Amino acid sequence: MPASPPADPTQLTREQVLRALRHLDRTALAIPASTVYDLVYRGRRYPPRAVAQQAWRLATAQPDAAWPLPAGAPTNQVLERLDFTITTKRPTLANSPALDGDVVAQEAMQELYTGPGRSAAPTKTAAAVAHEPEADYAPVPQPYTRAEARQELFISDKTLTQALAALHRRRNLILQGPPGTGKTFLARRLAWLELGATDAARVELVQFHPSYSYEDFIQGFRPDAHGTFQLTPGVLLGFCQKAAQEPEKPYFLLIDEINRGNVSRIFGELLLLLEADKRGPAHAVRLPYAPPEAPRFFVPENLFVIGTMNTADRSLAPLDYALRRRFAFIRMEPEFGPALQGFLAEKGVPKPVISRLVARLTELNQTIADDPDLGPDFQLGHSYFCQPPVEPAEAEEWLTLILEQEIGPLLDEYWLDQPAKAAAQTKRLLRP
Secondary structure: OOOOOOOOHHHOOHHHHHHHHHHHHHHOOOOOOOOOEEEEEOOEEEOHHHHHHHHHHHHHOOOOOOOOOOOOHHHHHHHHHOOOEEEEOOOOOOOOHHHHOOHHHHHHHHHHHHOOOOOOOOOHHHHHOOOOOOOOOOOOOOEOOHHHHHHHOOOOHHHHHHHHHHHHHHOEEEEEEOOOOOHHHHHHHHHHHHHOEOOHHHEEEEEOOOOOOHHHHOEEEEEOOOOOEEEEEOHHHHHHHHHHOOOOOOEEEEEEOHHHOOHHHHHOOHHHHOOHHHOOHHHOEOOOOOOOOOOOEOOOOOEEEEEEEEOOOOOOOOOOHHHHOOOEEEEOOOOOOHHHHHHHHHOOOOHHHHHHHHHHHHHHHHHHHHOOOOOHHHOOOHHHHOOOOOOHHHHHHHHHHHHHHHHHHHHHHHOOOOHHHHHHHHHHHHOO
């Protein structure tokens, strides 16, 4: 018989949402796109309410169960509490700016670069676009202190202090390291520490990818609802304008997977303006797409940039040396020491399972580090194991499934030309 639905939809777990995402990917269900918000996970975007509804159906074992919360803030807050990223949709070449859910704000941003005398494009067609139910989506910021950071970060106090010092010194920081070492997780927490609160309004997250361009990030021409091209600001321009309006408060731009994009092309003039001593109106430049009479562009002094870089992705070229000179770098390492072990014990994971996890991963990482074709950059991080099951009795199976379904296939990629070695390492991982 189908399971009785939980009394409160906010009791969904992260694992149930992940199952829903895998189900949507596997079945390629035709779900309507969100018009206001996106759930961003591993470089893909999903409509938040559709994901929540699928997770609800899987959790209740009722294929026709309707998600009981409305779209917008109520649904988004459930997903954000499970550490999923919800972002406001941004216009791309495939979408009209009117679909971004905030036409007025876009027009205001455009004024900064096209001058007050331009002829405004009609926006009344936006009223005919179907939107999700309007909601005052503004998560209430919660205080965030270093003590709270130490409770959920597995890095040492020394590393945390060094990261904050580098951010203050250079204003630009890249967290680099092997997969699963919590780079994006730490980036967001560094911003919160500097803000003193979980203030989403002053933190912007963007993920680079091979098709990401200067026009997406800085400024470019994009089609509007009338089939004409309009000069449209990218993510950075709007965020810089927002930061410049509150110069006394810090703002943080988080760039996930910064080395997956063509960074020299994406950044353009930002290579100059990112430098700590090249901030502010005195160093403003005219953007290539902007008309001569447009105000010049500058990066405000209160904007901090934190990027993350996966050192194990062999498909990517090294970062441009000119860009490297603008950033400080902090290396993230796999952490299977007392901090992770204590965290798992608090979550109810039995001690034998913890011991097996630590022993197997430490042994595997040593093998990877010693391999001349791989090295330390390809070690596996602790993030794979940060969502243990609620029931301690399920911990053994939970660990086995991660080793079989997530780490095993990765080892097959690592030793693509040595399948016997990959199989042997997977077998060693799975031994009791």
